[in-house]
Amino acid sequence: MATVTIKIKRQNPEISGKDKPYWEEFTLKDVDPTDRLLEMLHRIKWEQDGTLTLRRSCAHGVCGSDAMRINGVNALACKVLMQDVGETIMVEPILGLPIVKDLVVDMEPFFDHYKAVMPFFVNDDPVPENGRERLQSIEDRESFDDTTKCILCACCTTSCPSFWANGKYVGPAAIVQAHRFIFDTRDKASQERMDALAEPNGVWRCRTIYNCTPACPRDIQVTKAIGEVKLAIRRGSPTGIIKAIG
Amino acid sequence: MQIHKHEAIIVGAGGAGLMAALYASKGGTDVAVVSKLYPTRSHTGAAQGGISAALGNLDDDAPIYHAYDTVKGGDYLTDQNAAMVLADNAIDAVIELEHMGLPFDRTPDGKISQRRFGGHTSNFGESLVRRACHAADRTGHMILQTLYQQCIKQKVNFFDEFQVVDLIINKDKCVGVVAVDIGTGEFHIYHGKAVLFASGGWGRCWEVTSNAHSLTGDGAAVVLRKGIPLQDMEFYQFHPTGIYRMGILITEGVRGEGGVLLNSRGERFMERYAPSVKDLASRDVVSRAIYDEVEAGRGIKGNNYVHLDIRPSTVNRFFAEEGRPESDYIDDAYVEKKLPDILDFCRTYLGVDPVKEPMPVQPTAHYGMGGIPTNIDAEVVTDENWAVYPGLYAAGETACVSVHGANRLGTNALLELVVFGRRGGMKIAEDVKQMEWTDLPSDAGKAMESEFKRIRTSKGKTKSHELRQKMQNMMMRKVGVYRTEETLSEAVEELKEMKQLYYTDLTIDDEGSIFNTDLMEAWELGCLLDLAEVTAVSALNRTESRGGHSRDDYKKRDDENWLVHTLVHSDSGDVQNPNYQINIKKKVDLSLAEKDDKFIPKERVY
Ligand SMILES: Cc1cc2nc3c(=O)[nH]c(=O)nc-3n(C[C@H](O)[C@H](O)[C@H](O)COP(=O)(O)OP(=O)(O)OC[C@H]3O[C@@H](n4cnc5c(N)ncnc54)[C@H](O)[C@@H]3O)c2cc1C
Ligand code: FES
Numbered sequence: 001m002a003t004v005t006i007k008i009k010r011q012n013p014e015i016s017g018k019d020k021p022y023w024e025e026f027t028l029k030d031v032d033p034t035d036r037l038l039e040m041l042h043r044i045k046w047e048q049d050g051t052l053t054l055r056r057s058c059a060h061g062v063c064g065s066d067a068m069r070i071n072g073v074n075a076l077a078c079k080v081l082m083q084d085v086g087e088t089i090m091v092e093p094i095l096g097l098p099i100v101k102d103l104v105v106d107m108e109p110f111f112d113h114y115k116a117v118m119p120f121f122v123n124d125d126p127v128p129e130n131g132r133e134r135l136q137s138i139e140d141r142e143s144f145d146d147t148t149k150c151i152l153c154a155c156c157t158t159s160c161p162s163f164w165a166n167g168k169y170v171g172p173a174a175i176v177q178a179h180r181f182i183f184d185t186r187d188k189a190s191q192e193r194m195d196a197l198a199e200p201n202g203v204w205r206c207r208t209i210y211n212c213t214p215a216c217p218r219d220i221q222v223t224k225a226i227g228e229v230k231l232a233i234r235r236g237s238p239t240g241i242i243k244a245i246g
Numbered sequence: 247m248q249i250h251k252h253e254a255i256i257v258g259a260g261g262a263g264l265m266a267a268l269y270a271s272k273g274g275t276d277v278a279v280v281s282k283l284y285p286t287r288s289h290t291g292a293a294q295g296g297i298s299a300a301l302g303n304l305d306d307d308a309p310i311y312h313a314y315d316t317v318k319g320g321d322y323l324t325d326q327n328a329a330m331v332l333a334d335n336a337i338d339a340v341i342e343l344e345h346m347g348l349p350f351d352r353t354p355d356g357k358i359s360q361r362r363f364g365g366h367t368s369n370f371g372e373s374l375v376r377r378a379c380h381a382a383d384r385t386g387h388m389i390l391q392t393l394y395q396q397c398i399k400q401k402v403n404f405f406d407e408f409q410v411v412d413l414i415i416n417k418d419k420c421v422g423v424v425a426v427d428i429g430t431g432e433f434h435i436y437h438g439k440a441v442l443f444a445s446g447g448w449g450r451c452w453e454v455t456s457n458a459h460s461l462t463g464d465g466a467a468v469v470l471r472k473g474i475p476l477q478d479m480e481f482y483q484f485h486p487t488g489i490y491r492m493g494i495l496i497t498e499g500v501r502g503e504g505g506v507l508l509n510s511r512g513e514r515f516m517e518r519y520a521p522s523v524k525d526l527a528s529r530d531v532v533s534r535a536i537y538d539e540v541e542a543g544r545g546i547k548g549n550n551y552v553h554l555d556i557r558p559s560t561v562n563r564f565f566a567e568e569g570r571p572e573s574d575y576i577d578d579a580y581v582e583k584k585l586p587d588i589l590d591f592c593r594t595y596l597g598v599d600p601v602k603e604p605m606p607v608q609p610t611a612h613y614g615m616g617g618i619p620t621n622i623d624a625e626v627v628t629d630e631n632w633a634v635y636p637g638l639y640a641a642g643e644t645a646c647v648s649v650h651g652a653n654r655l656g657t658n659a660l661l662e663l664v665v666f667g668r669r670g671g672m673k674i675a676e677d678v679k680q681m682e683w684t685d686l687p688s689d690a691g692k693a694m695e696s697e698f699k700r701i702r703t704s705k706g707k708t709k710s711h712e713l714r715q716k717m718q719n720m721m722m723r724k725v726g727v728y729r730t731e732e733t734l735s736e737a738v739e740e741l742k743e744m745k746q747l748y749y750t751d752l753t754i755d756d757e758g759s760i761f762n763t764d765l766m767e768a769w770e771l772g773c774l775l776d777l778a779e780v781t782a783v784s785a786l787n788r789t790e791s792r793g794g795h796s797r798d799d800y801k802k803r804d805d806e807n808w809l810v811h812t813l814v815h816s817d818s819g820d821v822q823n824p825n826y827q828i829n830i831k832k833k834v835d836l837s838l839a840e841k842d843d844k845f846i847p848k849e850r851v852y
Contacts, residue, residue, distance in 0.1 A: 014758045034595070046711035050755025050764040055287075057458040060494045060591060062387065063287040079594060100429060101761045107284065120395035121347025132301075133344040135356030141349060148349050148381070148388065152286050186347065219590075 004031045004082065006040060008052065009092040010102045021099070033083035038066055041077055041091070041103075053102040061217055064153030067094050068103050074155040074215040094158035096167060110154050113170040117178040117196055122189035134186050143242040144183040147176045147225050149218040156212035156222050162205045169205040170197070172212040172222050179225040182238050194233045203230050247691050248434045252278035252403065253678045255423055255438040257410045257465055259285035261386070261660060262642025263444030264393035265667025266624070266674070267402050270440075273675020277402055280425055280436060282409040282460065282766075285394045289446055289458045290663065293386020294587065295499035296361060296378030297343075297664070298657035299336035303357040304376040306368050309333040312377065314844060316658060319365040319528045320615075320651020321793035321803065322847035323478070323811070325835035328647045331622050332658070332665055339664040340379050348392040350381050351584075361584075362502040365528040365655045365852070370844050374526060378657045383497055383587045389660060408434065409766060412694045413441065413468050413638075416687045420637035423468075424691045426698070428766065431759030433691050433698075439681045440674045442639035443469065443618060444667065450770075451778045452611035452726070453718040456488055456495035465644045467773035469618050470780065474635060475628055475815035475829070477646040478616035479777070480785035481794045483654055484727050486532035488610025490551040494591055496607055498656040500554060501525045503584055504561035504576060507536070508553045508604065509544040514564065515552075520852035527852035530653045530794045533609040537727050546606060553604035556581055560604075609727055615654055615794060616784075617646040619813065619832075624670025629813070630832040637681070641670045648811065651834075652793020701768050706751030710768040713752075717744055717771075717778055725782050730798045734786040741779045748775055749822050780826060784812045787828050805847050809834045 006026045012018040026044045038056055045052040054077070055065040061079040068077055069092040071085055097105040128134060150173065157163050157171030178197055182190045197203045203226060212222040232238040256267045259281035271277045281288070300307040312333035317324045344350060344358060351359035360376040368375035381388040397404075405425070412424040414435070422437040445465030449457025470476050486507070487496040501507075506525050509515045519535040520527035527535075540550045555561075562575045578601045582589065585600075592598045592605055618640040619627050626638040642663050649662055720740055724733035748771065756764035790804035791797045811832040816824035839845035 012758065012760075014760055034597070036595075045764070046709065050709070051758070053756075053761050053763055057283055057287050057460045058289065058292050059459060060292070060492075061594070062292050062384075062587070063283075063289070063458065065283070065287050081594070104761050111284075115398060120399040121392070122399075123345075123347070127345055131341065133341055133350075133358050136352055137356050138352045138354065141352050144349070145382075148391075149384065151291070151387070152284075181347075184347065184349070 002031065003027060003029050003087070004040070005088045006044065007088065007090050008102070011099050012051070012101055031082050033081065035082045036078050037070065037080040037082065037085065037089070038078040040082065053104050055104055062151060064151035067153040067155045067158070068092065069094055074159040076153060076155065076217045079217050094154060096158045096164045097154070107154065109167060110157060110171070110173070113174040114152065114177055116170060117174045118189055118193050119177045119181070121181065121184070121187055123186055124188065136186060140185040144180050146220050147180040149220055150176050150180070151218060153217060155215040155217055159211040159215040161209055161211065162207055166201070166205065168201045170202055172206070172226060175203055175206070175226050175229055176220060176222055179229050182229060182232060183242055190238050197229060198233050203233065248432065249437055249686070250278060250434060251437045252276050253438060254278070254440045254442065254674050255280060255436045256442050256444060257423060258288070258444035258446060258642070259283070259394070259404070260288035260444060260446055260642060261290040261389050261393060261663035262667040263442070264390070264397055265664050266442050266444060266641055266671040268393060268397055268400055269668050269671025270674045271400050271402050273672060275675045275678050278405060278436060279397070279402060280405045280408045280410055280423065282407060282428065284406050285404065286390060288390060289461055290660070291387045291390040292458065292495070293389070293660055294383040294495065294497035295502065296363060296380035296385050296657045297340060297389065297660035298363065298366060298377045299340040299379055299661065300333065300377060301337060301340065301358060301360065301379065303353055304360050307375050307377060309336065311368055311370060311375070312336065312366070313838065314370050315366050316649060316655060317651070317838070317845060318371070318850055319653055319655040321653055321850055322651065322805070322809065323481070323648070323792060323834055324651030325648050326838040326845060327835045328622050328649045330838060332649045332661060335665040336661050339661065339668065343389065343392060343664065346392050346396050348381065348388050350379055361499060362526060363656045364498050364501065364526040364532070366657070374523060378499070378502065380499065382583070383499055383585045386660060389664070410445070410464065410468065411769065412691070413472050414686060414690050415472060416684050418636065419684050420635065421684045421686060422690070424694045426766070429761055431762055433695055435686065435691050437686050439678045439683060440637055440639060442624065442641060442670055442674060443644055444640070444642045445644050447614045447643040448774060448777045449611045451718065451721050451774050451781065453722040454488060454491070454493040454608065455611040456485055456493055457611065462770035462773050463644070463777040464770060464773050465640070466617055467776045470776060470816065471821045473815055473817065473819065474626065475619060475813040476616060476780055477619035477811050477813055478648060478784070479781045479814060480788050480812060481615035481652045482611065482781060483529055483613040483615060483794045484533045484609040485529055485612035486536055486609050487554050487607040489591065489595060490606035490608050492595060493610040494595065495610065495612070496554060496588055496605060500556050500585060500588060503556065503581070504565060505554055505556035506560060506564055507532070508555055509539045510546050511544060515539050515544070523852045528653055528655060530796070531852060533727055534796060536609055551606045551608040554607045555604040556585070556600050557602065557604065613654055613659060614643060615646065615648070615650040615652065617644045620645045620647055622647065622669065623673040624666050625673065630829065639670050639674060641666045652795060698765065698769070701752065702754060702757055702765055704752040704754055706753050708747050708751045709753055710771045713744055713747060714771050714774065717741070717775060721778055725778070725785060728796050728798050729785055731786065734782055737782040738779065738786060741775060741782060745775050745779070748772060780814050783826050784814050784828065788812060809847065
């Protein structure tokens with residue numbers, strides 16, 4: 001693969017004529033199959049058009065900055081290799097959040113949903129008398145391991161048709177965050193979180209469409225986690241839902 | 247220009263900034279955290295292997311052993327009082343993270359799980375100790391998430407995607423910072439009684455690096471430009487195991503779990519360089535060994551990399567040779583469980599499956615031991631007498647306490663964030679109660695507005711990206727693992743030329759205000775150039791080899807002349823034409839050695 005064409009959906013509110021979304025095409029030569037798409041976007045920005053705007057930081061899939069829609073599917077640009085996307089690649093901003101400029105969207109609504117599920121550990125019981133850690137079995141720790149991996153990139157939430165249809169829906173990422181605490185045996189605020197998610201814009205907006213799970217760059221079983229939260233709410237308690245995993 | 251007034255301004259929302267914010271806020275201070283990234287995007291989230299504390303959950307351990315390892319690992323440039331504070335406070339700090347909900351891996355009896363890491367030993371070097379507390383290989387991610395969560399709970403004020411570009415000084419006190427709202431391009435003034443920099447490292451000075459694109463040393467550069475010194479900048483750590491050519495880090499935890507380094511002949515070469523702890527010698531030692539193997543023609547397929555092998559068959563073979571019990575042996579499932587992210591990186595980026603094949607690795611620019619000099623309460627100090635700069639604080643990688651001396655041990659950085667972030671936050675909470683407000687100077691922010699206008703409208707021929715690449719490539723060759731007077735003098739000259747271009751010949755494509763990353767990247771390049779320059783200047787001045795600073799022309803450590811810190815500052819008052827002065831009168835703190843012979847500097851053998 002030597003030459004590729006990258007079509008980018010762009011928008012710049014400051015320039016008339018470019019203030020509505022439009023597609024622009026860039027051609028790159030000498031592309032290696034193992035180059036990351038993020039590097040290609042950098043090459044466009046650095047070699048051809050410095051006005052191309054995107055967020056990025058870590059460049060290896062751990063900071064969650066560069067979620068975008070790549071050939072119609074949400075992913076982190078830094079985790080997509082050129083060999084996996086063909087010779088003509090379509091890159092768009094993630095859907096359902098207001099566009100700021102080019103591939104940059106306004107993340108505030110996303111973080112507001114996140115904050116709505118009490119995404120923090122609550123346990124006001126006295127700490128162990130010896131002043132040391134609270135104990136937790138390997139199995140109990142394992143039961144919420146998957147959802148601790150979330151990097152808040154928004155790939156899942158912005159791939160969800162229910163979220164596109166109704167931006168007030170808290171979305172998969174917020175539910176994943178709630179799951180991380182609801183199923184942590186040390187936490188004491190599960191009930192409040194479950195109450196928050198039982199509201200009309202909570203978990204029941206999820207129609208199990210399953211877009212979120214393949215979109216997750218951290219391989220979190222998002223739909224499964226949402227299912228577990230739904231079940232916990234139905235039963236009124238998280239206990240016993242996740243069987244100890246060996 | 248919009249003016250915000252908060253008692254404490256924290257610049258940066260990585261582990262250090264969040265910890266400081268949390269503690270200042272808990273102490274009753276009105277805090278604003280100003281960060282160019284959303285907090286959870288900070289590079290603390292990339293830290294993998296662990297955070298050390300002598301909990302002794304699995305092996306016999308004590309803070310004094312931890313302090314000893316830290317001092318020795320730092321090749322005796324470590325300030326011993328600070329190392330003791332670090333090791334002592336570690337236990338509380340890590341336990342507190344657990345109480346905040348951090349999901350550490352667990353031992354069979356439910357305690358925090360610990361693993362081995364380079365240079366961490368029991369009983370003053372006797373044997374390797376399991377001291378690194380971890381959550382799989384995403385410990386930094388869990389620390390960052392946990393601290394951000396607690397800050398939300400504590401209702402700390404955040405200004406996300408605001409980039410600090412200058413420090414405001416009035417009457418020799420720090421009274422605030424100037425920041426650009428990245429989203430709108432507008433300038434904002436943050437007026438405070440206390441300013442704490444926690445803005446992270448500057449690994450982007452080098453071409454092959456484990457550091458994020460955003461790690462451009464802004465905070466250190468901003469401080470340096472005000473004539474305030476930076477300390478020990480010649481000590482920059484190259485981590486031995488970055489993914490070949492990409493620099494993405496492969497945690498030392500891989501070797502902590504039994505992984506070994508092999509050359510083209512399949513030899514476990516670290517046996518020759520560090521007979522006792524082998525692959526878990528300190529990082530400077532291992533990085534040089536890889537470099538030497540490659541120089542001797544023993545790189546894999548004649549290239550400049552070696553193999554890191556965590557295949558259970560390999561690991562168990564060496565365990566058997568070492569006489570370790572069979573219960574220590576590992577299998578594929580264990581590797582998957584303990585190192586999921588590492589496996590994912592290698593499978594994604596290299597198409598290499600580490601449970602089946604070895605990983606190609608080379609040293610990668612990783613961590614700045616130097617930075618803004620502080621005392622153990624995160625107050626910035628400016629000279630050999632530890633004079634405190636009023637209102638100014640620093641913590642985390644951008645600070646130099648100095649607990650890492652000439653070479654940092656793995657897991658001690660995350661620890662430094664929580665220990666000194668917390669101490670800084672507490673000190674600020676105490677200090678602001680006594681401090682009066684000092685007015686802003688009337689011209690606050692004006693100089694930066696015109697500097698940004700200069701960059702935005704520059705019409706030269708040099709793209710910031712070209713210049714950055716040139717610098718990164720040059721730094722790799724001339725200010726890398728090994729240096730000499732010749733390479734360093736050339737580096738200093740070349741950096742002067744690059745800065746000349748930066749100030750006279752830049753060109754920018756994006757002239758807009760909204761989310762202008764073209765402009766911000768160009769400004770960040772200026773920071774990188776300044777830090778590269780003081781790194782080279784400091785390295786040229788230090789005519790010895792110690793820890794991460796290896797001079798081919800001065801191969802020996804020289805304790806007679808160099809048990810001192812380097813302080814470098816500019817006395818020209820002119821950002822474009824700095825005149826760097828070096829002060830080597832600040833002696834290393836040897837307070838532990840005064841009480842205990844084991845801490846007296848001696849040759850470092852692993
Ligand atoms: C890949 C990798 C793995 C590592 N693994 C380990 C490990 O296992 N154990 C260990 O102990 N250490 C590890 N380290 C080292 C350690 O993670 C870092 O030194 C540490 O996380 C730095 O934290 P910090 O809070 O100082 O800065 P960072 O986490 O880098 O945060 C910097 C903050 O400053 C902000 N900022 C920067 N410039 C500006 C500006 N101009 N204006 C406003 N805000 C600004 C950023 O937005 C960010 O919030 C690792 C490092 C790397 C790179
Ligand atoms: S740049 Fe960090 S996730 Fe892609």
